Amino acid sequence: MKQLLILTCFSLFACFAFGQQTINGKVTDAQGKAIEAVSINLKDAEGNILSFTRTNAAGVYKFSLKDQAKGLRVEASSLGYKKAGVNVTDPTKPYNLILQDNAIDLAPVTVKNRAALTVNGDTLSYKTSDFADKQDRTIGDVIKRMPGVEVAESGKISYNGKAISNLYVDGDNLLDDKYNIATKSIPQGAVDKVQVIQNDQPIKMMRKNNMSEDVALNLVIKDDAKMKVMGDALAGAGAPDKFDGNVSAMLFNKELKFVNNIKGNNIGVDPGMDVVGHNMADLMRRQENSKPANLLSTGAAGVPGLPQNRSLLNTAGLVNLNNLYKFNTDLQMRANVSYLYDERVQQYDKLSEIYLPGQTVRYTELQDNLLKPQKLQTQLNLNENSDLHYLNNTFKADYLPSQATSRIVLNGTGANQSLNQKTFDISNEFNYRKKLKSENILNLYSFLNKISQPEILSITPGLNADINNSGMPYAGLDQLLKQPAFFTNNYASMAFVKNQFSQTYKAGFSLQEQEINSQLYRIQNSGITELLSSNAVNDLNWSRTRVYAEGTYELKKDKIQGGLSLPLGYNLIKYQDGVTRLDKSMRRLFLTPSLNVKYLTGIETYLTMNYSFRNELGGINDIYRGTILRNYRSFFANNSPLSEVRTHNVGASFNFRKAMQMLFFNITGNYSDAALNTISSMSLTDNIQQSVALPLSNHIRNYGLSASSSKYLFGLSSTVNAGVSFNYSTFAQLQNGLLTPFGSRTLSYKGGIESKLTRFMTASYNLNYSVTDNKAKVSNGLENNYQQLRQQSTLSFTTLKNVYVNVSGEHLYTHQSTQPDLEYLFADLNLRYKLVKMKTDLEFGVTNLANIKTFDALILSANSFTTGSYRIPGRIAMLRARFNF
Template sequence: MRKFIFSCWLLLAALSVAAQRPLKGLVKDASGKGIESVNVTLKDTGGNIINFTRTNKNGAFNIELKNEAIAGYHLEASSIGFKKMVTTVTDVAKNYEVILQPSETTLETVTVKNRPSLTSRGDTLNYRTADFADKQDRSIGDVLKKMPGVEVAEDGKITYNGKSISNLYVDGDNLLDDKYNIGTKSIPHGAVDKVQVIQNDQPVKMMRKNNMSDDVALNLVIKDEAKLKMMGDATVGAGVPNRFDENLTAMLFNKKLKFINNIKGNNIGIDPGSDLIAHNFSDYAKKLDNDKPNGLLSTGAAGVPSLPQSRYLFNKAGLINLNNLYKFNPDLQLRANISYLYDKRHQEYNKFSETYLPGQTIRYAETQNNAINPQKLRAQFTLNGNAEKYYLNNNLVLEYSPFKTRSDLIINNVAANQLLKQKTFDLSNEFNYRKKLKSEDVINLYSYLNHTAQPEILNITPGLNPDILNNGNSYLDLTQQIKLPTWYTNNYVSFAFVKNNFVQTYKAGFNVQQQQLNSVLYRTQNNQQTEPVTGNTVNELDWFKTKLYTEATYEYTNDKLKAGLSLPLSYNHIDYSDAANQLHNSLNKLFINPSFNLKYETSTENYVTANYSFRNDLGNISDVYRGTILKNYRSLFSNDAPITESQTHNIGAGFNFRKAMQMLFANLTANYSDTELNTISAFNLSNNIQQKIVLPLNNHIRNFYLAANASKYLFTLKSTVNAGVSYSQSRYSQLQNNALLPFNTQTIAYKIGIEAKLSDFINWSYAANYAITDNKAIVANGIKTNFKQLRQQSALAITTIKNLYVNLSAEHLFTRQSSQPDLKYIFADANLRYKWLKMKTDIEFGITNLTNIKRFDAIYLSANSLTTGTYIIPGRVAMLKATFNF
């Protein structure tokens, strides 16, 4: 009997399977070419979804049917850049052919002769590189600066219409992982067919159907002929006085293997370490939620002058930068980014500062001569699987960063020396796995592990401030030692329910942070006896922080609207103790940090955004240590307060305007934040030392920011122009020498720029930035300060005869502060370059700082403090270089 029932069941199952006939078809564009990844949905007469699928690379689709009674049902085919097409089903056995027409978002190429053109399809805007490049341009970075809507900052950071790019892809691959400066500097513009701006960039394939991303990315589309061979360049340069500049770069961009490998060294003031800048690291660090101090000790240097780094930096540096990506198949790749930086820097300056307080002025003068030796070894290995049904990303990172600084000081006419040694070791692994189920729902597993060691030693000879640190007696030296090992992990699982245009995501996880702060401040007496300064200069602090969290996120998207609501709930527990300072406290807090964001397309190319968030934050271990730490030669820091708690309301809005065919881009951004804290930093200032202690006192900080920017290509003048204005205001309080002073700071900044082609053989660029800063203490007869600065830069590029190029540039800086004389500087440079085509070599001779300026004065203004500094900078430098291109 059982065998008979089982046989019947098998027969019925077989008949059921046989009865399931797939509905087949093909989706094409107007030219008859199949379209990949088109969403094809079968709906009944009431509009309910029966089943759906996506077309394959040939445009074909199959939709499984549970029964054949579907006459009158509708097939809907939709894809970004095309109009939605609806077809009525009349016959299950029929192969349906659907032809999609381009939607209104497709902008036709401008065909006017000798005019650059842009094309747009869906979320992607295409700049043809050749339309913006000139004969003098070398790298793609030179051309990006000329593209309307795209802005490249001095540090290499790229923004599009006011928004920072999230990634720079090379032929669709993330080769450089946010450290994209080496790409923009090295890739020849002649190898790039077009630059694509991808709005709403979503690198995870399975998430593109219900894409909630608001990121903007750039993709460099490499020409087919440039993919067939390795290319690069080698530079050899020498100059006076005693200058050298060497560079070797090799790159390859084929389907299987991509790499940009570079080795360079110079002593001409160009920092090779700028190639290692991760432009979006701060956003990434916030997601990790591992708030460990970067370093507690410093040399107290005065910073750097308000000049481009190449004008003030004395260096001798070398960098090995290896970036390699191998694709096993279109969905699986392995990437290795390995770099080592070695640098020696010299810095010399004089500084004088005044701090204005009710009834007194604190004055401080110093001279520093610094020898700085930063090093950084970093190895990152990333395995990435990115398919329609799964996403896997494992990121292993090892960093070792020894840093040493020697300083000769004269502090208020007292000579001293200091030596700072820091050795940071950081090891982490980040694992992320997503899986799409048959129901289209997505499960996500995430785990992050990290260990950091941060030993630091600061030695100062002779012992300073004996009245505070040695009962008024002279002594030999001070030594501050710190160790701060950190263990951290963050883990969660999430599940996303996907239904049409609506996605619900529910997350649950935990993180744990364990730290130990061991520090002691030693003094060595004249008889060579070493001892702690006092019992109050020792820390043996154990810190343990855990967080259990859940988060519900609701997201909706359609053709015009994207909206998201996030409701994270967390239970936070912190326990810290220090037997040496009789300290043992714990904290338990339950937080909900809601956020909301909205994006609405007012037209095909324009959109408005709005966002709101409320966030509770807790401080870290640097808020609670009780033993005094000598942060630098004149700063003693400690705490006498509970853990800092802050509550922040943040609200923002924006409008992005674009007319791509007219090459007009504009954006307007506004943001307001209001933060309340339960602690404040109290400073006790004298002419020789500053002491800071964190106290339990409510503190309120308010910030407002408003900015408008525009960029336009002027076809008749063959020029790209840009302009912008911004206004910022901050209200906060400072507690100095027992005086609580509320301050209001306002800054208005203006900028204009132009990249112009004056003729077939002359190009001209100009940029100006002007800022006005006002500070005022909001009390009767309050302190007022005003600061104005203008910076202008201009360059002229001339083609004199065939393949001979002349570049002339100048920079003007003007600074005005009411209590100080005006500061005016003009720097000028000249460069002559000949392209020896037969030998594929550029011969270049250049002179920087023609006027031979060797001292630079600068003014810094903040709240009630004015600082003037004099920096020794490199004078005139002449260089002869040869660059061979292959």
């Protein structure tokens, strides 16, 4: 079957490559200069248009016809030039066209408040001034109004349904994946245009046969803003006992670019969001590195359904330094260094119920937590990017210490927790490419990573004495854990490029070495420390060696492009634990093919289809035998072979846009089927959870469909957007010895508008509504229904000269079939007076005008339901002064 699939795919590519007639040529002006974006029509003898295209940056065009035809004619037209054409007599030779200048007399046109969007090849350009408002301070305030562009609460930016891969500043990758500081700091008045770059390929030598599907944003800085250092300084004080401070400085000239920032507050704003990487999953996938995650926690719960800026009780500070220096047009060095200190308070109580056939497990919890996470992150990058050479080396060193203390009450029994974690993560990624004289490209890659992350969880006094100490009271538990890890991945590849077809062959190896060293101690009231049991120790050593080879075949025609990848990998896994007498090895040979096809259905529309098969083995966390206390009521261990997951994934999407009309639409569907050989068996009581992985085959199937659209209404100076998504998944749970299949369905809707009502007034409204149904797929099975509505609105207007008012509200409504409805209304007010000559803004703001101090939430999963009550910040009043320079 595999051979038949491979043969079929190769046959399809052969048809594309060799079964077509090609007509090509070049378009230039009278001086011989290439003309880009010229409309080219291919007509038959009757004058019917058989195909159309546009010239690229080199003035080149190309047509591909399935059938041989006679009487063909190529015609070229472009604004400002006379039309030209040529008859096709011999398809084997190029048909070059020379366009003569043609002056066009246009009638006078007056444009009033009409936003514009320009298109140049794969780049769309939004004029910042067309979408900006007087109240907008940073470029992030403007981007959210641009049709086709969506900004999530986390700051993550998407274009027509696809997350951006990078945000450039004047073409330079200053911030890598952590671009929130740019959208929050760069003044909107300093940005001339926001460009959306489709099919972004940052490596110059790869642009000729570009197969990239990435989308990037580029901020084009105004010329006058490049000549000086810009920034601002903010100082704010408020009640009760609140402060807010910020100092930013930035420069964007040809040789030196930097965005440096120091900020701190205790008003519920998380400065750590400025250093969040939005595409970390893609980075990990490229490096093929599965880093060990922290295993221990205090069991602290977040606030579901409520934005962080309304729930966070914090005192935090951040130093964020980003500097880039260009030695020349091809060589640059970048340093990104940040340090975050945070203190967070969490206070909540909740009731949890787990519904099983003939049984309901129920427990109540109260927690009062103080969390102190810190992050010191350093990244140094050297990049040389020319037409013949590419070198990129990135060194990273992260130190992430964290402390947490917690007072808990579980089913009426009180205890105290302390958790200390210290993660040190150091890595280096090297990538070198060279274009040979034959136009083939050599690529060398190496990635090294070393991690250490000791953890200590202490609980006093001891809980669940009947289970942990033969019914006798005891002083506490200490869980000690270390997870050192090493990983390297290295390969060499050669790309052979011939016209529209390229072949890449890769060979390499990776090595992963990890350990789990853990001991769970019981402390008696007498002070004696002893192992909880002989099964509470791990001394596990793990190694995975992978040798692999891969062939990738890519074809790019005028209207269709596709790629077939055939990775073949040999895996050798060994793991030993002398304490639990575990000594096993495994050898597996996997072929994991993937296929993707893109078809241009029009100049601005395309259809994509993809299929992939993945065969993945589990990791060290799947096979440790000794019991580990993960949190104060959860014990985990394993008693199964190494997990194997075989996943088939099929997807398709359709992207549509009319750039000049500023209309964007996309729809995506996908299906995945994951077959597993193990399952987590949960043993649940009112006081404790114990999990053991067991060998049992099961499937997780997921069906997804989503659509979204965005349109700019010129007459109303408004951007409207709407979307819908549907997701259905089936899976099984093993709890208290009962295997139960479940089905979970979620249907979500969203919509919004960003509008300029008048020259002095803007408004926005956003709505999100979701319905979730969970059902046990057995006779008389449990069924739950959960609905949530969230609405946000803002009204901004100018009252007097340089006096700006902003009023916003947020409404949340939650309905669960067996519980009373929950409803909240938050309101905020902000006044700003601009001292133009002093370049200073004076602000007075009040958040949470209704002074809501507790928030009740409903949490629904397959067969469990939790109600929680959380402490949140009440009303906060702030007076701020911001100086701009």
